[in-house]
Amino acid sequence: MATARTENPTSVMGLGKPNGQLRGPPKPAGFQSLPLSSATLQTKASSGSQVGSTVSQTSDGIRFGDDWKKCLQLPPKDCRMRTSDVTSTKGNEFEDYCLKRELLMGIFEMGWEKPSPIQEESIPIALSGRDILARAKNGTGKSGAYLIPLLERIDLKKDHIQAMVLVPTRELALQVSQISIQISKHMGGVKVMATTGGTNLRDDIMRLDETVHVVIATPGRILDLIKKGVAKVDRVQILVMDEADKLLSQDFVVLIEEIISFTAKHRQILLYSATFPVTVQKFMSKHLQKPYEINLMDELTLKGITQYYAYVTERQKVHCLNTLFSRLQINQSIIFCNSTQRVELLAKKITQLGYSCFYIHAKMMQEYRNRVFHDFRNGLCRNLVCTDLFTRGIDIQSVNVVINFDFPKNAETYLHRIGRSGRYGHLGLAINLITSEDRFNLKGIEDQLVTDIKPIPGTIDKSLYVAEFHSLDPDAEEIEREAPRKSGEPNAR
Numbered sequence: 001m002a003t004a005r006t007e008n009p010t011s012v013m014g015l016g017k018p019n020g021q022l023r024g025p026p027k028p029a030g031f032q033s034l035p036l037s038s039a040t041l042q043t044k045a046s047s048g049s050q051v052g053s054t055v056s057q058t059s060d061g062i063r064f065g066d067d068w069k070k071c072l073q074l075p076p077k078d079c080r081m082r083t084s085d086v087t088s089t090k091g092n093e094f095e096d097y098c099l100k101r102e103l104l105m106g107i108f109e110m111g112w113e114k115p116s117p118i119q120e121e122s123i124p125i126a127l128s129g130r131d132i133l134a135r136a137k138n139g140t141g142k143s144g145a146y147l148i149p150l151l152e153r154i155d156l157k158k159d160h161i162q163a164m165v166l167v168p169t170r171e172l173a174l175q176v177s178q179i180s181i182q183i184s185k186h187m188g189g190v191k192v193m194a195t196t197g198g199t200n201l202r203d204d205i206m207r208l209d210e211t212v213h214v215v216i217a218t219p220g221r222i223l224d225l226i227k228k229g230v231a232k233v234d235r236v237q238i239l240v241m242d243e244a245d246k247l248l249s250q251d252f253v254v255l256i257e258e259i260i261s262f263t264a265k266h267r268q269i270l271l272y273s274a275t276f277p278v279t280v281q282k283f284m285s286k287h288l289q290k291p292y293e294i295n296l297m298d299e300l301t302l303k304g305i306t307q308y309y310a311y312v313t314e315r316q317k318v319h320c321l322n323t324l325f326s327r328l329q330i331n332q333s334i335i336f337c338n339s340t341q342r343v344e345l346l347a348k349k350i351t352q353l354g355y356s357c358f359y360i361h362a363k364m365m366q367e368y369r370n371r372v373f374h375d376f377r378n379g380l381c382r383n384l385v386c387t388d389l390f391t392r393g394i395d396i397q398s399v400n401v402v403i404n405f406d407f408p409k410n411a412e413t414y415l416h417r418i419g420r421s422g423r424y425g426h427l428g429l430a431i432n433l434i435t436s437e438d439r440f441n442l443k444g445i446e447d448q449l450v451t452d453i454k455p456i457p458g459t460i461d462k463s464l465y466v467a468e469f470h471s472l473d474p475d476a477e478e479i480e481r482e483a484p485r486k487s488g489e490p491n492a493r
Contacts, residue, residue, distance in 0.1 A: 002289045004077050020347075020359045020372040021381070049404075068101060075111040078397075080426050086116045086140055097123050099152050102186040107148065110182055110361045116141035121294045122270075123149050131291040132270045133284055137302055138419030139395065142272045143179055146240045150214065151184050153238065159211040161231065163231050163238040164263075166219055166256070168246040170196040170366065171373050176242065177216045190214065192267065195231075198366030205230050219255040236263050244271040244391045245412070260287060274300075274419070275412050300415055300449045305423040306464040308431040308456040309442060317405060318346075318431050321351050324403065324431060325383075327459075329466050332376070332399045334420050335385045339408035346405060347385040359385040391416035400465050401429045403449040407438040411448040421465075429465035431456065 085213045092105050092115055118136035125132055136142055139386065150163045167173045177194035184190040191211055194217045195204045206220070208230045215222065215231065225231035239260070241247050247256055269288055271280065274297070284291060292443035301307070312320050321335070335350075337343045340361040347359035358381045376384050377396050384390070385405075391413060402421045408414045421428025432453065434442055446453055 020364055021375065052092075069108070070103065072105060072108050074109060078111065082426060083422075087272050089114065089117055089120055092120050094148075095166055097127065097148075097152075099148070099151075100187065103148070103152055103183065105186040106183040107144075110144075110179075112141075112144060116144070117296055118142055119145045119148070120144065121267075121296070125292045125294075126150070126268070126270060127152060129268055131268055131288040132272075132294065133276070133280070133288065134270070134272045134294040135276055135289045136272070136274065136294070137300070138274050138416060139302060139423035140296070142242065143176055143395075144183075145240070146272060147176070147180055147183060150238050150240065151180065151187065154184075154187075154190055154213050156187075156189050156213070158213075158235075160217055160235050161212055162236060163214045163240070164222070164233060164236050165214070165216040165240040165242060166222070166247055166259070167216065167242045167392075168218065168252065169389060170198060170218055170369065171390070172392055173216050173218055173241065175395060180214060180216065185318070192216065193227065195221050196366075198369075205275065217246075219252050219259060223255050223259050226259065233259070233263050235396040236267055238268045238270065239263060239269045240272070242272050244273040245275045245277055245280055246273075246392060248277075248283050253283075254278065261428055274415065280401070300428065301451045302419060302422040302428070304426055305418055305428045307418065307428055307430045307432070307451065308460070309434045309453050310456045311434050311439075314435055318349055318352050318353075321403065321405065321431060325353075325355055328401060328429070329462055330382060330401045331466075332381075333377065333383050333401040333403060334390060334396075334398065334399055335383060335403045335405050336391075336408070336417050337385060337387060338408070340387055342406065343385050343387055350383060355383055356381050357383045357385060360389060361387045362389050367397065379439070388413060388417070390420065394420060395423055396420070397426070399423070399424050400427065401431070402419040404430070404432040406439060407432055407434055409441065410447075411426060411445045415446050415449060427465050429460070 007426055010336075094104055094112070094115055111374075117140065118134060119141050121199075122132060122134055122145035126146060126474060134145065136141070136145075146165070150165070154162055165176055167176060171183070173194050173196045177192055180190075180192045184192065190213050192214045193204075193207055193212045194216045196219050199221075201221075201224070204225060209226065222231060222233075228232055241256070246252065269291075271288075272283070273280070310320055335346065340363050343359050343361050347357050350357040358372045358376050360369055360376075364372075372384070375381060379398060388408075399421050402418050404414070404417060418428075418430035421430065432438075432442070442453060445451075
């Protein structure tokens with residue numbers, strides 16, 4: 001695979017290596033990353049070691065009669081205000097679903113106290129073994145909605161692959177595997193393996209020679225392993241397709257159909273996405289048995305994201321971006337371009353302007369992609385320039401600004417791009433740089449998404465995208481007034 005290309009490597013700080021990490025000046029003294037959720041944790045400094053790895057976790061030995069909640073190592077409470085995208089629940093608790101205690105421990109230690117709406121709707125149905133077609137907004141807890149029932153149903157006495165999660169990108173596979181590992185760490189031996197393209201096939205073959213319970217994979221790599229007779233999926237009980245609309249697009253649908261042909265006839269299929277085109281309906285009628293349909297998309301865009309556009313010429317874009325950097329209170333930002341070449345050129349220009357910047361795209365070597373992904377998630381850089389590689393499912397809680405340096409061509413891409421901010425009911429800002437060629441596209445996307453993209457004002461109110469911290473969110477305050485907490489209950493997320 002081609003490495004990232006960089007012109008004039010000695011002309012700009014940090015451009016000596018084609019690794020996507022362009023170094024500007026040190027971060028300002030006032031720059032502090034928001035606490036990242038446990039979903040963003042990496043177990044090693046080099047996230048490349050996670051791809052294709054098999055991880056076994058052991059129980060902490062909680063004995064019968066112990067107050068197990070007192071033994072939990074809860075993350076710092078996230079006191080930021082949240083929108084109704086995640087707070088409009090029925091009031092259920094994770095303990096209502098009769099989950100294993102060890103799984104509950106992992107859930108609470110992730111900082112997840114109460115299920116989100118998609119988790120409330122999905123978990124009990126998935127536990128019953130029924131097929132699911134679920135549609136919910138970006139950043140509202142879809143990963144937890146399928147991973148919790150999936151892990152609950154793993155039988156540690158069986159040493160074969162019991163569940164498989166298919167995702168469209170390597171970065172998303174890495175992220176989902178990390179969440180799985182964190183949630184299952186007290187379960188006494190659940191083995192999770194992530195396998196994607198761009199890594200050593202021989203390493204994956206060696207790992208599959210040992211016990212693996214859950215495989216999280218991109219379609220091309222897992223199909224290769226299946227055809228070689230290494231990955232035996234004929235006894236898979238649960239097949240999950242995350243970002244199902246992308247997996248069933250022309251890029252992947254042939255691979256998906258072939259993968260399914262190797263699985264058992266009677267297996268559970270769970271489809272999750274924010275958008276469901278006609279291709280998903282065709283797949284559903286062919287492969288799903290009386291699926292339970294969940295649709296939480298009363299509106300398409302997240303409530304916490306404020307959207308603006310700035311009308312500029314192509315030559316004015318970099319100057320406009322520089323102005324935004326100087327005026328906005330950015331914790332972390334993701335900046336989208338429509339081509340890999342423009343990603344590299346813009347990242348170089350941002351560095352020349354004096355800002356630290358990483359970049360990532362599909363033509364980079366996998367080890368560089370892993371490093372950029374890991375370091376950006378851990379707050380080592382404020383700005384990331386990327387292609388649509390990063391539009392699918394990537395959850396970085398500290399991103400509060402998304403900038404479309406190049407405006408996307410369709411509403412679906414736009415929806416996924418801006419969904420990188422405002423995660424889990426928090427606030428975010430989406431700014432679009434619009435040229436004369438984009439103006440009709442802008443109107444079309446507004447109409448399709450039934451959303452309002454406003455002209456950018458001279459001053460943007462910080463309360464629209466900068467986290468406001470409260471001792472408790474409004475819902476928690478209401479609950480607190482009506483029924484005091486029981487002793488030992490974990491904090492609200």
